[in-house]
Structure formats: structure tokens, C-alpha cells
Amino acid sequence: MDFGFTDEQEAFRAALREFGAKELAPHYRADDVAARMRPELPAAMAGMGLTGLRIPERFGGQDADAVTTGLAAEEISRADFNSCYLLLNSALVAEILLAGATEEQLSRWLPPLARGETVPALVLTEPDRGSDAAHLGLRAEPDGDGWRLVGEKTSISLGMYAHVGAVFARTGPEGARGVSAFMVDMTDPALSRTALDDLGSRAIGRASLYFDGVRVGPEDMVGEAGEGFRAVMRGFDYSRAVIGLMCLGVASAALDDALDYAREREAFGQPIGRFQGLAFPLVEFATQVRAARHLCYEALSLKDSGKDPAVPANMAKWWAPKLSVDAVHQALLTFGHAGWSTDNPVGQRLRDVIGLEIGDGTAQIAKLVVARHLLGREYAP
Numbered sequence: 001m002d003f004g005f006t007d008e009q010e011a012f013r014a015a016l017r018e019f020g021a022k023e024l025a026p027h028y029r030a031d032d033v034a035a036r037m038r039p040e041l042p043a044a045m046a047g048m049g050l051t052g053l054r055i056p057e058r059f060g061g062q063d064a065d066a067v068t069t070g071l072a073a074e075e076i077s078r079a080d081f082n083s084c085y086l087l088l089n090s091a092l093v094a095e096i097l098l099a100g101a102t103e104e105q106l107s108r109w110l111p112p113l114a115r116g117e118t119v120p121a122l123v124l125t126e127p128d129r130g131s132d133a134a135h136l137g138l139r140a141e142p143d144g145d146g147w148r149l150v151g152e153k154t155s156i157s158l159g160m161y162a163h164v165g166a167v168f169a170r171t172g173p174e175g176a177r178g179v180s181a182f183m184v185d186m187t188d189p190a191l192s193r194t195a196l197d198d199l200g201s202r203a204i205g206r207a208s209l210y211f212d213g214v215r216v217g218p219e220d221m222v223g224e225a226g227e228g229f230r231a232v233m234r235g236f237d238y239s240r241a242v243i244g245l246m247c248l249g250v251a252s253a254a255l256d257d258a259l260d261y262a263r264e265r266e267a268f269g270q271p272i273g274r275f276q277g278l279a280f281p282l283v284e285f286a287t288q289v290r291a292a293r294h295l296c297y298e299a300l301s302l303k304d305s306g307k308d309p310a311v312p313a314n315m316a317k318w319w320a321p322k323l324s325v326d327a328v329h330q331a332l333l334t335f336g337h338a339g340w341s342t343d344n345p346v347g348q349r350l351r352d353v354i355g356l357e358i359g360d361g362t363a364q365i366a367k368l369v370v371a372r373h374l375l376g377r378e379y380a381p
């Protein structure tokens with residue numbers, strides 16, 4: 001399998017690196033301290049095509065392949081991990097829409113998403129149901145030709161900023177086949193939200209959402225009734241590799257900074273990089289990060305060639321966030337006392353990247369998916 005990037009992809013990477021250095025990295029810490037998303041960020045991301053990557057050109061998007069989307073995620077996260085949630089949410093929600101929505105619905109929802117005018121949220125998790133999402137309990141109660149949504153969701157990234165949400169609710173019996181997907185106007189007066197006070201990714205935050213009879217019609221349902229759970233799981237099968245690259249982008253940036261520091265910082269009369277006890281752990285993490293990148297890109301190129309990416313994507317989801325946490329931790333230790341200061345981005349990178357050991361499914365759930373493929377479905381719990 002060839003993982004070489006085309007000249008066009010390399011040019012896009014170079015443009016993103018410049019954009020990240022100028023427009024994103026300078027705000028990484030300040031946005032964390034302020035615990036808010038800069039209002040101008042979605043338009044800036046859209047200006048680089050990053051909110052429309054997976055959206056067809058006829059709806060104003062870039063029609064980028066999955067590999068290019070992963071490359072963009074990796075590059076943006078090097079500069080500002082949190083801005084990349086805008087890319088991720090748009091790509092994931094677009095994927096769900098393209099799999100099930102009608103042409104009329106696509107024309108309604110995709111163009112403003114691509115232009116960065118509407119920020120999307122993926123609204124799946126509930127206070128009592130996270131990993132076991134097939135048994136979610138948000139009720140879609142019949143109301144005329146539509147439904148009213150009643151219940152609570154939580155842990156929704158960008159939940160305080162999103163204009164639309166891909167919301168998963170129960171229209172049918174208990175279990176996966178009773179779950180349907182709706183695109184919901186998040187400004188509906190029957191929907192209220194409260195912000196969570198998080199350890200990391202504070203610039204984009206998470207929210208709890210309260211649905212007090214939010215009205216949705218057949219025109220808001222994506223795909224057939226009972227198709228919602230399958231749609232989101234199909235989306236996860238590929239977005240997990242994009243998430244892997246988000247985390248590995250942060251790990252690479254932290255390791256690069258640590259290597260620079262190891263060349264300059266002196267102890268016992270010589271650069272600390274000359275001590276193998278310091279250099280070898282960095283080499284070991286650089287090796288593993290490189291291997292994990294290949295796994296992510298394998299999943300994305302499978303997706304591009306119409307093959308099932310589930311095994312490498314879920315391998316990437318359990319491995320890449322954990323590996324990145326460990327690599328960033330090692331980078332932090334390389335800086336000694338300087339790594340403990342908030343002047344150095346390494347501590348924030350560590351807090352931020354831990355979140356994606358949980359978000360979009362924990363390591364255990366990703367391993368369950370892989371086990372199902374390796375052992376056979378009859379071994380699924």
C-alpha cells in the first residue's frame with residue numbers, strides 16, 4: 001500500500017502549516033484561559049476549506065478524500081488541537097448526511113456547513129448512556145406528522161456554540177433499530193444548554209442539552225426511521241482514524257519541540273540530547289507515532305477505495321490517543337521545570353489530548369469492534 005502524498009496534498013499541508021502558525025497557534029493558550037471559542041474561528045477555518053472538506057463541490061465543499069481530511073486534521077492539530085473539532089464535527093456530520101439525507105436536505109444543510117456559517121454538533125451521548133449508545137433514551141414522541149424530542153444529552157463538544165445538531169433519538173423499540181437521526185435547530189426555544197467545566201479542550205468546551213419538547217418534522221429526519229444508530233456507527237468507523245491523526249499531530253508537535261529543546265538545553269556541560277537516557281525515549285515515541293500514522297492513513301485510504309476501514313480505524317482509536325498522551329507526557333518531562341509552566345504549550349497539549357481517549361468512544365469500545373472482526377460477531381458481548 002502506498003502512503004505517499006501527492007504534490008497537491010503536500011502543497012495543502014504547507015498552506016495549512018502556515019495558516020496554523022499564523023492564525024491558530026498564537027491563540028491556543030489564550031483561548032484555553034478564556035475558555036471560549038473565538039467567534040471568528042469558524043469563518044477562518046472555512047476560509048481554508050476546512051469545514052467543507054468532506055462536502056461535495058456542488059454544495060460548496062472541497063470534495064476532499066479521506067486521506068486529505070486526515071492530513072488536514074494532523075496539521076491543524078499541530079497548531080491548535082481544539083480548532084480541529086470544527087473540522088472533525090463538519091466531516092462527521094457531513095458523512096452522516098451524505099449517507100442518508102435527500103438531495104433537498106443536503107442542499108439545505110451542507111452549504112452553510114461548508115461556509116462555516118453553521119457549526120454542527122454530534123449529539124449522541126446521554127447522562128446514563130455513553131458507550132452503550134444503542135440503548136439511548138432521548139424520546140421522540142409522535143406529534144402530528146412529526147415528533148417532539150424529550151430528554152437530555154450531555155458531553156456534546158462545541159455544544160454551547162453549535163447552530164445545528166445531528167441528534168439521535170428513540171422513535172422505535174429498545175435497541176439499535178429503534179434509534180433515528182434528526183438535524184435539529186439548536187436555537188429552538190424548547191432546547192436549553194449548560195456548559196461543562198472541563199479539564200481540557202476548554203476553548204471549544206462541552207455542553208449538556210435539555211430537550212423540552214423540541215418539535216421535529218419528517219423533513220428533519222435523516223434517512224429512514226430506525227437507521228440513525230447504523231449511520232453514526234458507519235461515520236465513526238472512519239472518523240476514528242481522523243481522530244487518531246488529530247492526536248498524533250499533537251504528539252508530533254510536542255516531540256519536535258522536545259527535540260529542539262534537547263539540542264539547546266545543557267546539563268553537566270553538554271546538550272541534554274547527548275544523553276541517551278533522554279534521547280532514546282523520544283526516539284521510541286517518534287517511532288511509534290510514525291507507525292500509528294501509517295495505521296490511520298491505511299484506514300483512510302481503505303475508505304477512499306470503498307473498502308471497510310473499521311479494523312485499522314478502531315485500532316487507531318484505541319492506540320493513537322493513548323500513545324499521544326504518553327508521548328506528550330515524555331515531551332513534558334524533557335523540558336524539566338520549564339515543562340511544568342503554562343508558558344510552554346506542552347501541559348495544555350497533554351490535558352487536551354487526554355479528552356480523545358474518551359471522546360468518540362473509549363479504547364475498550366474500539367477494541368470490542370476490532371475483536372468482533374478478528375474473532376467473529378458471535379464473540380461480541
Ligand SMILES: Cc1cc2nc3c(=O)[nH]c(=O)nc-3n(C[C@H](O)[C@H](O)[C@H](O)COP(=O)(O)OP(=O)(O)OC[C@H]3O[C@@H](n4cnc5c(N)ncnc54)[C@H](O)[C@@H]3O)c2cc1C
Nearest residue numbers: 122123124125130131155156157355358359360361362364
Ligand atoms: C473530550 C470529549 C468529547 C466528547 N464529545 C462528544 C460529542 O461531541 N458528542 C457526543 O455525543 N459525545 C461526546 N463525548 C462523550 C463520549 O463519546 C463518551 O464519554 C464515551 O462514549 C464514553 O461514554 P461514557 O462517558 O458514558 O462512559 P461509560 O459508557 O459509562 O463507560 C465508563 C467506563 O467503562 C468502560 N466500559 C463501558 N462499557 C464497557 C465494555 N463493554 N467493556 C469494557 N469496558 C467498558 C468505558 O470504556 C469507560 O472506561 C465526548 C467525551 C469527551 C471526553
